[in-house]
Amino acid sequence: MLSHLTDQPADKILELMKLYRDDPRPQKIDLGVGVYKDADGKTPIFRAIKAAEKKLWEQEETKSYVGLIGDPAYRDALAGLILGDAVPSDKIAGAATPGGTGAVRQCFELARMANPDVRVWVSDPTWPNHLSILKFMGLPTQSYRYFDSETRAVDFDGMMADLAEAQPGDLVLLHGCCHNPTGANLNMSQWQAVVDLLLKTGATPMIDIAYQGFGDGLDADAAGTRLVASSVPELLIAASCSKNFGIYRERAGLALAISQEAARRDTHEGALAFLNRQNFSFPPDHGTRLVTLVLTDPDLRADWASELEDIRLGMLKLREQLAAELQAASGSDRFGFVAEHRGMFSRLGTTPEMVERLREDHAIYMVGDSRMNIAGLNAHTVPVLAKAIVDTGI
Numbered sequence: 001m002l003s004h005l006t007d008q009p010a011d012k013i014l015e016l017m018k019l020y021r022d023d024p025r026p027q028k029i030d031l032g033v034g035v036y037k038d039a040d041g042k043t044p045i046f047r048a049i050k051a052a053e054k055k056l057w058e059q060e061e062t063k064s065y066v067g068l069i070g071d072p073a074y075r076d077a078l079a080g081l082i083l084g085d086a087v088p089s090d091k092i093a094g095a096a097t098p099g100g101t102g103a104v105r106q107c108f109e110l111a112r113m114a115n116p117d118v119r120v121w122v123s124d125p126t127w128p129n130h131l132s133i134l135k136f137m138g139l140p141t142q143s144y145r146y147f148d149s150e151t152r153a154v155d156f157d158g159m160m161a162d163l164a165e166a167q168p169g170d171l172v173l174l175h176g177c178c179h180n181p182t183g184a185n186l187n188m189s190q191w192q193a194v195v196d197l198l199l200k201t202g203a204t205p206m207i208d209i210a211y212q213g214f215g216d217g218l219d220a221d222a223a224g225t226r227l228v229a230s231s232v233p234e235l236l237i238a239a240s241c242s243k244n245f246g247i248y249r250e251r252a253g254l255a256l257a258i259s260q261e262a263a264r265r266d267t268h269e270g271a272l273a274f275l276n277r278q279n280f281s282f283p284p285d286h287g288t289r290l291v292t293l294v295l296t297d298p299d300l301r302a303d304w305a306s307e308l309e310d311i312r313l314g315m316l317k318l319r320e321q322l323a324a325e326l327q328a329a330s331g332s333d334r335f336g337f338v339a340e341h342r343g344m345f346s347r348l349g350t351t352p353e354m355v356e357r358l359r360e361d362h363a364i365y366m367v368g369d370s371r372m373n374i375a376g377l378n379a380h381t382v383p384v385l386a387k388a389i390v391d392t393g394i
């Protein structure tokens with residue numbers, strides 16, 4: 001039986017990580033994998049997470065099962081962080097999942113359970129794993145224009161024209177903030193226009209929010225999601241705690257189903273619990289418990305938010321420095337978008353050949369679609385990158 005298995009396509013980012021590791025050049029710069037790194041190239045554990053782990057170690061008395069949706073306190077705390085008071089809690093169904101990827105998968109599963117013919121609208125481009133999961137599940141996809149390769153901003157007219165074709169029973173996948181892989185995001189009037197269009201077409205939105213706090217701040221990054229949540233009849237949300245709590249390997253995510261009809265809540269949560277049971281039964285607990293401890297303890301929460309804010313401001317500073325260095329090196333404003341983009345990523349908007357030349361000639365590693373991880377830079381490497389980009393003729 002197993003002899004029928006064939007090799008799966010290699011993951012491009014993991015391949016790039018290996019190339020980077022094997023590169024002997026000491027000046028090499030890794031802008032590939034989507035993990036936050038500080039100026040020393042380390043991915044730190046947040047102080048509040050460390051403190052919560054200590055507290056948990058002291059207080060936890062059992063490792064017995066919790067429940068199929070995880071601890072409801074986690075659902076409430078994280079839903080509160082994302083939604084603020086945009087939606088009353090009696091309209092929010094949720095279940096903990098293994099990471100944001102698990103949440104994405106469970107939201108797609110829920111949509112398919114509700115509508116076996118669901119068609120999923122995805123931005124062009126989107127996080128490649130969205131497409132991979134949808135293909136694996138056999139769900140049809142439709143892409144909508146998103147990135148304007150000239151301006152490196154959102155092609156909003158294209159997006160609206162394409163999404164006007166969405167229909168009731170379709171799922172429209174949006175990125176809550178810090179779009180991966182482009183870094184280009186909707187402003188609030190554009191979010192409002194998207195809401196109006198969703199109401200007009202009757203399609204159901206799903207928001208993937210994996211970088212809350214990495215863009216313009218914890219509340220600002222959730223503002224689009226909150227607007228959608230308070231305006232449309234129903235919404236799915238897939239949230240990740242990997243980046244903003246720095247707990248990548250703990251696998252803490254949350255799938256939310258919001259309905260303006262409060263009477264539907266229990267059915268929706270029951271479906272999420274059922275889907276967890278079919279796929280992995282109980283979700284991982286450790287990471288979600290740390291998140292709950294941090295969010296529900298005022299001191300830990302304040303400390304976490306302040307450390308996250310430092311991280312956010314650090315990335316913003318790198319963006320501004322890079323945009324300034326690029327302007328100086330190129331004598332033009334064409335790289336201004338680097339300072340406009342938000343989150344960990346920016347799509348440079350160049351060809352795979354140029355990306356390869358940056359790697360071969362300058363030991364600078366970025367994903368083939370020219371996505372750069374801004375957090376892979378520091379004050380010393382920014383001018384090196386700017387010079388390499390301009391010298392390569394990008």
Ligand code: PMP
Nearest residue numbers: 099100101127180208210240242
């Ligand atoms: N959605 C997007 C857009 C992402 O970039 C990521 C992380 N790469 C995720 C979801 C999920 O991350 P994780 O499963 O590690 O929580």
